[in-house]
Amino acid sequence: MRGVGPGTVLGGRYTAQQRVAQDRGTERWLADDTTLGRRVSVLVVPADDHRAAAFLDAARRAGSVTHPVLLRVLDVGRDDEIAWLVEEELPEARTLADLVSDGGVPGDEVRRITGEVAAALESARGRGMHHLDLTPDDVLRTSDGEVRLRGLEVAGVRAGEDGLEPDDAARRDAVGVVALAYAGLTGLWPLGAGASGLAAAPRVPGGVASPSEIAAGVPRDLDALCRLTLSDDQGPTSPGDYASQVAPWPSRQVVGRPVVPVPAPVLPEPVGVEEPVEDEPTPTVSPEPEEPGTPEDSPDDDATAQLPVVPAAAAGAAAAGVAAGAVAAGRGTPDDEAPTREQPVVTPEADEADESDPEAADPAQDVDDTEVTRVVERPTPPAWAVDETADREPADGSPEDARSDDDAPGRAAASGAAVTAAMTSVGTSVSSFARRAVDKVTELSPDTRRDPDADDDLLSPLVPAEPLTRDQSKLAIGIIITFLVVALVIGIAGIRRIGANTNLGLDGPIATSPTGGASRSPSASASSDEGDGADSGEPEPLAILKVEAYDPEGDGSENDNLTPKTYDGDTSTGWFSENYRTDAFGGLKKGLGLVVDLGPNKKPQNVELVVPQDVDLEVYVGPDATRDGATKIGEKTDAKGTLEFPVPEKVNGQYIILWYTGLHADADGKRRAWLDEVVVTG
CATH class of the missing domain: 1.10.510.10 (Transferase(Phosphotransferase) domain 1)
Structure with missing residues (x-):
């Protein structure tokens, strides 16, 4: 911009060093304030710009607002070529x-x-x-x-x-x-x-x-x-x-x-594109290893083909475990390496087999009516969608080979599953009811995904399909009523014990105080003091409910958003009032302050203030959040640092009022009331 560059001095004191931004016809420069020896930020606009006059006027108005969040406007000026606004520079901001x-x-x-x-x-x-x-x-x-x-x-x-x-x-x-x-x-x-x-x-x-x-x-x-x-x-x-x-x-x-x-979701390619297999050996159920398949076969399919056939429930559990392990390990199959899987498709005749027929229940039964197809999966379907329980046809198509002695491990696994199913069915009606309730909730859950083509009996072989009987319903209702009765008895017993061991110190006769309130007799007070002697000791810090600005002669607000910092335990942060032109609050008011709320039934014994800059203040204790009716317990002039104000024994009240009566300029020439921390003990 014409009229400003590195080394240019604005207003006789601001030396431009580096341009950091340029936008909307203005430039922002880092500059050195040679008078105060500090780094400042300068926003400049050409003096002949039609916005220059409004720019300077807006800067002056903004400089009149004092708020801890608003960046301070330090100076405004212009010369023949440049109009500028000087703001404080925040290092490392x-x-x-x-x-x-x-x-x-x-x-x-x-x-x-x-x-x-x-x-x-x-x-x-x-x-x-x-x-x-x-x-x-x-x-x-x-x-x-x-x-x-x-x-x-x-x-x-x-x-x-x-x-x-x-x-x-x-x-x-x-x-x-x-x-x-x-x-x-x-x-x-x-x-x-x-x-x-x-x-x-x-x-x-x-x-x-x-x-x-x-x-x-x-x-x-x-x-x-x-x-x-x-x-x-x-x-x-x-x-x-x-x-x-x-x-x-x-x-x-x-x-x-x-x-x-969140990255945009990538839609997978269609799943379930079937291609018929021609002149390719089908997987075998024999535990003996086979010759490797064609390059198109996946190693996972070979390993699966060598496993013995197990019942539906066992296969489903195994599939779920494999799926959970894969998710936990963070493994997956890339799209460009998606394997093919040979999966048998069971014909309707096989589905309609008579369940009462022992041969039909045999997991090793031959499946002559099956047809092997190759399903191209991209990406690999989850474990819940893969039917690993279907019977596989032997390599040579002979039913006898499927029931040979080599399949003994499969029949043993099937026998074990049958025994387990028989033992599980011998349960109580309550356990059966609980299992059915959990299954119903799972079925209704939107996160539960099930294969729509799968047989419900295969997915949940141990859950009965018939509705609850009348006896089962009565049993469930009886259990619920029993729990309610037990809970009611326990609740009544607990309520009767409330206050049983509480001693409020009201054993002595009640006397009426001159103010109309009730108090204990001297004998009762003496006995109470003797009993509490073990608990008496050094005063402890009292909890502060809140601290509010107190400005009865002004607009009622003095940086209220900073008051919580006065009782946060951190003396490096605190509250300060708005800036005033003179030590006497610019002639606008006689003082301002803060109100510390201790809550009811508190007896303060000492007030400790941490004040970082010189101030004149008075401290009051009273029953209300105002100086009216409060008792002054001390005052200090031109004081800073840690200030102590003991509370007389006869003075009591819920509120501590800090009243600032005079201000003093700090290193930057600002006149404010300050308070970093307040601690009240009692």
């Missing part, structure tokens, strides 16, 4: 586009990032300001996990989108935040062409594909918001609306398994 391009982002981290951005935009919306051109390059995450947003007001001017009505502007920012969530979940940009180096999202009738159709591990509520907003023209109408729908989000960076795109 990465944009959302970089995060999703380098391994992805966990679903809850996407919720946190977009929630923080939406909360910041809602705060700016309250002052009549908007972003209007959100992209993944505008959202940054620092090395310690903090979220930052740049481009408030300025991005809209740069994109030529300024001048919208307030409601339209709020809706545009809400859609932009949803688009950021979509990009974080899928790595794709849903609004028009790709942005920030991300490819465009796939289009479907009405909009774009939902994130769950592209990636795995997408939170359902975020998926629904993306679908409603980007495809159905519904969803949130403002950034605050979005924030309320995705809340609560984690207060710290989420490290975990990222949302990953």
